Amino acid sequence: MNDIEHHDYDVIVIGAGGAGLRAAIEAKQRGLRVALICKSLLGKAHTVMAEGGVAAAMGNVYEEDNWMVHFRDTMRGGKMLNHYRMAELHAKESPDRVHELEAWGALFDRTKDGKILQRDFGGHRYARLAHVGDRTGLELIRTLQQKAVSMDIDVFMECKVIRLLNGPDGSVTGAVAYWRPTGEFITFGSKAVVLATGGVGKSWKFTSNSWEGTGDGHAIAMWAGADLIDMECVQFHPTGMVWPLSVRGILVTEGVRGDGGVLRNSEGNRFMFDYTPDMFKAETADSEAEADRWYDDHTAGRRPPELLPRDEVARSINSEVKAGRGSPHGGVFLDIASRRSAEDIRKRLPSMYHQFMELAGVDITREAMEVGPTLHYIMGGVRVEPDSGSTSVPGLFAAGEVSGGMHGANRLGGNSLSDLLVFGRRAGMGAADYVEGGGGNDAKVDDLLVQHYMDEALEPFTREEGENPYTLQHDLQEMMQANVGIIRNGPELDEAIEQLEVLKERVQNIAVKGGRAYNPGWNLATDLPAMLTVSTCVALGARDRKESRGGQTREDFPKADPELGKVNFVQSQPSGGGFNGEIKIVPEPLPVMPDDLRAILEEAPK
Amino acid sequence: MSDVKMRIWRGDKDGGEFENYSLKPQEGEVVLDVIHRIQATEAPDLACRWNCKAGKCGSCSAEINGKPRLLCMTRMDQLPEGEEVTVTPMRAFPIIRDLVSDVSYNFEKARQVPAFLPPPRPEGGYRMSQADVERGQEFRQCIECFMCQDVCHVIRDHEENKTNYAGPRLFIRYAELEMHPLDTNDRRDLVRDKMGLGMCNITKCCTEVCPEHIKITDNAIIPLKERVVDADFDPVAWLGRKILRRTKRTPAEASVQPEA
Numbered sequence: 001m002n003d004i005e006h007h008d009y010d011v012i013v014i015g016a017g018g019a020g021l022r023a024a025i026e027a028k029q030r031g032l033r034v035a036l037i038c039k040s041l042l043g044k045a046h047t048v049m050a051e052g053g054v055a056a057a058m059g060n061v062y063e064e065d066n067w068m069v070h071f072r073d074t075m076r077g078g079k080m081l082n083h084y085r086m087a088e089l090h091a092k093e094s095p096d097r098v099h100e101l102e103a104w105g106a107l108f109d110r111t112k113d114g115k116i117l118q119r120d121f122g123g124h125r126y127a128r129l130a131h132v133g134d135r136t137g138l139e140l141i142r143t144l145q146q147k148a149v150s151m152d153i154d155v156f157m158e159c160k161v162i163r164l165l166n167g168p169d170g171s172v173t174g175a176v177a178y179w180r181p182t183g184e185f186i187t188f189g190s191k192a193v194v195l196a197t198g199g200v201g202k203s204w205k206f207t208s209n210s211w212e213g214t215g216d217g218h219a220i221a222m223w224a225g226a227d228l229i230d231m232e233c234v235q236f237h238p239t240g241m242v243w244p245l246s247v248r249g250i251l252v253t254e255g256v257r258g259d260g261g262v263l264r265n266s267e268g269n270r271f272m273f274d275y276t277p278d279m280f281k282a283e284t285a286d287s288e289a290e291a292d293r294w295y296d297d298h299t300a301g302r303r304p305p306e307l308l309p310r311d312e313v314a315r316s317i318n319s320e321v322k323a324g325r326g327s328p329h330g331g332v333f334l335d336i337a338s339r340r341s342a343e344d345i346r347k348r349l350p351s352m353y354h355q356f357m358e359l360a361g362v363d364i365t366r367e368a369m370e371v372g373p374t375l376h377y378i379m380g381g382v383r384v385e386p387d388s389g390s391t392s393v394p395g396l397f398a399a400g401e402v403s404g405g406m407h408g409a410n411r412l413g414g415n416s417l418s419d420l421l422v423f424g425r426r427a428g429m430g431a432a433d434y435v436e437g438g439g440g441n442d443a444k445v446d447d448l449l450v451q452h453y454m455d456e457a458l459e460p461f462t463r464e465e466g467e468n469p470y471t472l473q474h475d476l477q478e479m480m481q482a483n484v485g486i487i488r489n490g491p492e493l494d495e496a497i498e499q500l501e502v503l504k505e506r507v508q509n510i511a512v513k514g515g516r517a518y519n520p521g522w523n524l525a526t527d528l529p530a531m532l533t534v535s536t537c538v539a540l541g542a543r544d545r546k547e548s549r550g551g552q553t554r555e556d557f558p559k560a561d562p563e564l565g566k567v568n569f570v571q572s573q574p575s576g577g578g579f580n581g582e583i584k585i586v587p588e589p590l591p592v593m594p595d596d597l598r599a600i601l602e603e604a605p606k
Numbered sequence: 607m608s609d610v611k612m613r614i615w616r617g618d619k620d621g622g623e624f625e626n627y628s629l630k631p632q633e634g635e636v637v638l639d640v641i642h643r644i645q646a647t648e649a650p651d652l653a654c655r656w657n658c659k660a661g662k663c664g665s666c667s668a669e670i671n672g673k674p675r676l677l678c679m680t681r682m683d684q685l686p687e688g689e690e691v692t693v694t695p696m697r698a699f700p701i702i703r704d705l706v707s708d709v710s711y712n713f714e715k716a717r718q719v720p721a722f723l724p725p726p727r728p729e730g731g732y733r734m735s736q737a738d739v740e741r742g743q744e745f746r747q748c749i750e751c752f753m754c755q756d757v758c759h760v761i762r763d764h765e766e767n768k769t770n771y772a773g774p775r776l777f778i779r780y781a782e783l784e785m786h787p788l789d790t791n792d793r794r795d796l797v798r799d800k801m802g803l804g805m806c807n808i809t810k811c812c813t814e815v816c817p818e819h820i821k822i823t824d825n826a827i828i829p830l831k832e833r834v835v836d837a838d839f840d841p842v843a844w845l846g847r848k849i850l851r852r853t854k855r856t857p858a859e860a861s862v863q864p865e866a
Contacts, residue, residue: 244634
C-alpha cells in the first residue's frame with residue numbers, strides 16, 4: 001500500500017558488529033533468507049574498537065585453565081548478578097568460537113609451539129585472551145565480515161532502523177528503516193528479527209563509544225514489548241584518555257596493564273594496593289615485589305591489584321583524583337614506559353603507541369599516559385532466554401551488548417568479544433529454529449503502523465523553528481555525566497529523572513534544516529528518542545537499586561545488599577506508548593543456580 | 607590564537623561549491639572536531655562520515671588540502687598555521703553529499719574475492735608459527751579507509767578502469783590470502799586476468815597514504831606480481847616459473863603443522 005521499498009526475509013539481523021555478523025552467518029548456514037542491516041558501512045561497527053582480546057579458556061598458556069575457572073571469574077567479576085546459564089554457556093563455548101574464527105581466516109598471535117597465544121587481563125585468573133596485538137576487535141569483525149560476504153548474505157549498509165513492527169498477537173513482523181544516503185524509507189517483513197545493536201554510551205559526555213551507541217536496540221525492543229533488565233549496570237572503563245579534551249574518553253586498552261603497565265598517582269605511588277576489596281584479597285598481591293613476580297610466572301605470586309575487575313579500578317582512580325592526587329588533566333598515570341622495553345611496547349601495543357603519539361603527542365615508550373574512567377559498556381539490556389537469545393516478544397531475539405544478563409553487574413575485559421561470538425551464534429540458531437518451526441509464518445506488515453512511524457520520524461522537518469538536535473544531545477550528555485555518573489546518589493538520580501522528562505518534552509519540538517539525504521542533524525533527531533528512553537531506564541534502575549554492586553555505585557548506599565543481590569530490576573512498558581510510554585520497574589528473583597555450578601563458585605582459589 | 611578558517615565542499619552529485627567557516631581554535635583538536643563544531647552550530651546538515659574517532663575504523667576518509675587523510679587523526683596544529691584548511695570528499699568515488707562519497711566500488715570488489723579455504727582442522731587445532739602469521743597480520747591491519755584506492759592513479763582519473771581493477775586495498779587482501787599458511791584456494795590467475803594486477807605501475811602512492819603504514823607496494827603488490835607473473839611479459843621469468851613456480855599449497859601441504 002505504501003509506495004516505499006520493501007523486502008521480505010526469514011531473518012533480519014539489526015546491527016553488524018560481532019554479534020550481528022555471527023548471528024547472520026548462523027541463520028544463513030541453515031539455508032534461510034537472511035539480511036543484515038547496519039547504520040554505518042559494513043566493518044565499522046564498535047566491535048572494531050575492541051583492543052585487548054577475546055576471552056576463552058583454551059589453556060594454551062596455563063594448562064590449569066578450563067571453563068570452570070572462567071565461569072567462576074565471570075560470576076565473581078559480575079558480583080553474582082549474572083544469569084548463571086549465560087555465564088556457563090559462555091565459558092564452555094568460547095574456545096570453539098575462537099577456533100572457528102581461525103578456520104575462517106583469522107590470524108591470532110602465536111605461542112612458541114604454534115598455538116593461539118593468550119594474554120592476561122583484569123579479573124581473569126589465567127592468561128586467557130586470544131589476541132592480535134591490540135587490534136583484536138578489528139581482526140574479529142574483518143574475519144566475520146569476510147565470512148558473511150563469502151556466503152552472499154544481503155547487507156543493507158547505512159540503513160537505520162527506527163521501529164520494530166508487531167503483529168496483532170504481539171509477535172514481531174519486521175522493521176521500518178531509512179537509508180541514510182537518500183533519506184528514503186524502507187520496510188522489512190521478517191519472520192524473525194535478531195537485535196545486535198550494541199550499547200548506549202552516547203548519552204554520556206565522556207565515552208569510548210562512537211556516534212552509533214545510542215541504544216537503538218534497547219529502545220525499539222522495549223517499545224515493541226520486550227523486557228529490559230539491570231539497566232543501572234553500566235561500566236566505566238578505568239582507562240580512557242583524558243587529554244587533549246577533544247579525545248577525552250577514547251579507550252586505552254586493559255592490555256597495557258595485562259602486559260605490565262601500572263597505575264600511579266601524582267605522588268608516584270602504585271595506589272591500587274590500597275583498594276583491594278575483601279572479596280579479592282585472597283588472590284591479590286599485597287606488595288609490589290609479589291605483584292611483579294606474577295607477570296612471568298603466575299604461581300610465583302598473586303595477581304597485581306591493577307588487574308582487579310574494571311569496576312574496582314575505575315572507582316579507585318576516581319577516589320585518587322577526588323583526594324587531590326590526580327594527574328595535571330584530572331586523571332592518573334598509567335606507566336608502561338618504565339617497565340617494558342620500547343620495542344616490546346611497540347610490538348604488543350602498536351595502536352596505543354600511535355594513538356598517543358598522534359593525538360596527544362605523548363610517546364608511551366618514554367612517558368606515562370594520563371588516563372581516567374570513561375563510559376564504555378552497558379551490562380544491562382534486553383532480557384533473553386540464554387540458550388536461544390529469545391525475548392519476551394515472539395520472533396524477537398537479541399545478542400551481544402544489547403542483551404542483558406551475561407555480565408551481571410560488571411563485565412570482565414575480553415568477555416565481550418567472546419559474548420558476541422557465543423550468543424551471536426545462539427541467537428542465529430534460535431531465530432532459525434523459530435522460523436523452521438513455523439514461527440512468523442503469518443507475519444504481515446501493518447501499513448498504517450508503518451505510515452505512523454514514518455510520519456513521526458519526519459516531524460522535525462515540519463517545524464520552521466525549534467530545538468537544535470545537537471544542543472539537545474549536548475544537554476543530555478552533560479546531565480547524565482553529572483547525575484548518573486560513576487558515583488551516584490538518590491537526590492541526583494531524582495534530579496536526572498526529572499530532567500529527562502523535560503528533555504522528552506524538548507525532543508518533541510526539534511526542528512531540522514536541509515533535506516533528507518545524508519543529513520546528520522536529522523539522523524541525530526531520530527536517535528534522540530532512543531537515547532532518552534535508555535537514559536531513563538538507567539536512571540530508574542540506579543534509583544531503585546539502593547546498593548553498590550559492580551557498575552552501580554551509590555554513595556548513599558556504599559555496601560552491597562545481600563537481598564538486592566538476589567534480584568534483577570526488570571523494566572517494561574506494559575501499556576505501550578513507545579517513546580512517551582510509561583516505564584514500569586519491578587524487582588524479580590534471579591534464576592536459581594543448580595548445585596553443581598554453585599559448587600564451582602564456592603571452591604577456594606588454587 | 608587567530609580563528610581557524612575552514613573551506614568545506616558542500617554539494618551532491620549534481621554539483622556544489624565551497625563554503626567558508628570561521629571558528630575559535632581549541633587545544634589539541636583534530637579536523638573532525640572542527641567539523642563537528644560546525645555541525646552543532648551553523649550547519650547541522652553538513653554530511654560527514656565517521657565512527658570511532660580514534661583512527662581504528664577508517665570511516666572519516668576525506669581530502670585535506672588535496673591529500674587523502676583521516677579527519678580524526680589530523681590535528682589542526684599540524685596543518686600550516688593561519689592558513690585556510692580545505693576539506694573535500696575523496697575524489698576517486700562518486701559523491702553522495704558534502705564530504706561523504708559512495709565507496710560501494712570497494713565492497714563490490716571484496717565480494718569477488720574467492721573465499722579462504724583451509725584444510726580440515728586437525729585434532730588439537732591448527733599450528734602456525736608467529737613468523738608465518740606476521741606476514742598476513744601486516745595486511746590485516748587494514749582499516750578499510752579506502753584512501754589507497756582514492757589515490758591510486760589507475761582509477762583516480764580513469765573511471766573506466768574500475769571494472770577490471772581491484773585496487774591496492776584488494777591486492778593486499780589477495781596477498782594476505784596467498785601468504786596465509788592455511789589457505790588452499792588458488793587466486794593467482796584471477797588476480798592477474800580479472801583484477802588488473804598488471805595495471806599497477808608501482809608508484810607507491812598507496813603506501814604513502816596508508817594510515818596503518820602497511821607497506822602495500824613492497825610487501826604485497828610486488829610479491830603478488832612475482833607470484834602471478836605472465837609469460838607474455840617476461841619470458842625469462844616464465845621459464846623460471848615453469849620450472850620453479852610453486853603450485854598453490856594443496857590441502858595436504860597446508861595440513862602439515864610446524865613442530866610442537
